[in-house]
Amino acid sequence: MRHSTRNTTRKTLLAAATALALTAAAAPAFAGRAYPAGLGADGNRQFIVKYRKGSAPSRDAAAMASSLKAAAARAGVAGADGKPALRVLRQMAVPGMRVIVAPASLKRDAAASLMRQIAADPNVEFVQPDGGGKTQLVPNDPKFSQQWHYADNAVGIRAPSAWNLTSGAGVVVAVVDSGILSHPDLNANVLPGYDFISSASGRDATECAIDGLSAGCGKPQDGDGRDPDPTDNGPSGTGAHGTHVAGTIAAVTNNGVGVAGVAYGAKIVPVRAAGVDGYNAHSDSIDAIVWASGGHVAGVPDNPNPAEVINVSMGSTYACTPAWQAGIDAAVANGAIVVVAAGNGNNDVSENVPAGCNNVVAVAATDKNGAKSSFSAWGAKIDVAAPGGDGFFNQVLSTVANNGYGSLSGTSMASPHVAGVAALVRSVAPSKTPAQVEAILKSTARPISASKCSKGCGAGLVDAAAAVTAAAK
Incomplete structure (x- = not known):
């Protein structure tokens, strides 16, 4: 408010303030x-x-x-x-x-x-x-023999160099996703989680049609609502998405088999929020994020292993809503850094939720050439980028269903790279706040040229080695 020296203005303001004071006790002054x-x-x-x-x-x-x-x-x-x-x-x-x-x-x-x-x-x-959203996934089933996305080169995140300093031991990362499947290259790093899908039958045909899906979208396939089992063994294998994401973050490493995880010394808390067709009710996802961070959710036992890092590889194509913002703010206030897939619509990330919200680390996807993936969201609200693949021979390799390994593309695949790096940072600097961790990720990222990302890929490609080195100082 700008103060005036004129007596008439002062009297008007005083009268307004007096009226407001007299009515404030009865009810809030403004409609919602x-x-x-x-x-x-x-x-x-x-x-x-x-x-x-x-x-x-x-x-x-x-x-x-x-x-x-x-x-x-x-x-x-x-x-x-x-x-x-x-x-x-x-x-x-x-x-x-x-x-x-x-x-x-x-x-x-x-x-x-x-x-x-x-x-x-x-x-x-x-x-x-x-409403609901869909897991941010561009699937492709061919397998690859190497994880190019971790490499110590211009297009990888330089994980091997970071591992000289830390493996992420002592850090808990929550994966708010479609659940998880048992996998021998992952199980040793998995802590108890929770299934936050509240509807046993999913949404009806008209509700699902809003997102171009069929009746029953979001159905958990375990026959009930919320329960302590985040495992999805349904016939459609919806849990494969969450398993792939979890493997990128913390697959068991140096065991002579399978794949490596970015923060293989960290532990995963799987939090199931998406069911059939990757559909997730926003209310379930918001509750899941708050719970993962250590917040209380009525009717649900508190998380015994609150997460320092939360990965959310899900979203919808419209701007951040107040409910999403409130949930994210609550998780950050609890000390968690919330890492979010930017979205696969090749659009401005500000049009996507939750990636367009404040207090998240929004992650764009890059391909094997270090350029923005064709599908990836972009824009001023992107914080950093990470490998997410693009094309038949250009995917991210990780754990999938049936104890196997598979390659997928999407900002869903980029986000867990950054969540893993955030876990590495937290392991060497546990007192850092979410804002400080985000600042380290951005200040140490390698810029992406305009020729490779003309509309904005944030600070650039996340650099695990540089981030850990900076955090350890």
């Missing part, structure tokens, strides 16, 4: 915000609502029910067979956030109207769709 990004033409049923701290609905279930009932009535949304039009599905990890569900899927205009009416309650901070 509705964020429609992610709404589909149809299939909109689940929403995330954040109530203001200390408000009546945040403290009292009856007050919340009354607020939702009034909003539904104003929006013309009716319940079935006398049941409430809106109900609270569950409380989320971030204080004040709830998952709200309508009795049936709503078309875009109806859903937007409902969100506006929910936000009209001054006790509401924001409301957004509880």
Whole structure:
């Protein structure tokens, strides 16, 4: 506010301040915000609502029910067979956030109207769709005989030189992904995790159609909701994605078989948030990230091994939402550095969630020539890049299903390289904050020329050896 020396201005400001003080105790001064990004033409049923701290609905279930009932009535949304039009599905990890569900899927205009009416309650901070995302994957099944992406050369991350100083021992890395499969080249480095998929049946046909998927997207295939088993042994092998990501971070190394991991001395906490088709409900993923960092989630035992590094190789193509930002901020406040795949749409990363959020390390993908992968997101909010492959003979090799090894491309494959390097940094400098670790990753990265990335690949290609050396000083 700019102060004025004019008495009339002072009187006006004083009067306004007095009026505000008299009304503030009764209710918050401003209505909330509705964020429609992610709404589909149809299939909109689940929403995330954040109530203001200390408000009546945040403290009292009856007050919340009354607020939702009034909003539904104003929006013309009716319940079935006398049941409430809106109900609270569950409380989320971030204080004040709830998952709200309508009795049936709503078309875009109806859903937007409902969100506006929910936000009209001054006790509401924001409301957004509880949409979903897909794991950031460009699959290809040929195998490769070497991991070019780790090499001590211009296109690798220089892992061998970094291993002269550390293997990442003592650091815990959470992999928030599609779960994990048993693998002899990984099991020794895996700690207990959790399955955060809350729906046993996945989303319905109209909800899944928003993302171009079939009915049942996100189904966990284990027949139940949240449970302590992050393993996916479903027939579609959705856990292969998470297994590949985990192998890049911490596959068992120097054992004479298989592949190496970037931080092979670190331990993995697998946190399952994506099911069939790689679909993950945002509310599940946000809870998973907060839990992985050591935060509490109602109805779930606390994580006995809070992660110093969290890898998220999932996302959606729309801008960061307040619920995602709140979850990330909570994880960072708990001391975790959150590393995120930038996205595979060859678009500006600011259009992607969670990669476009603040307080994350957004990772673009590079190919075997050190150039931006054709599919990779780009832009001013990219922090660093890492090998993610591109093309038939240009993928990232890691652990996959059936005790095997496979090569995949995607920013999903780039992100765990950076998560692994972050773990190496943390192992030699455990007192570093997430912001300090990010600063080291960026200051030691090798710049990528404009001819190889014309629209922005952040500070450049992550350099494990340089990052560890800088952190050890």
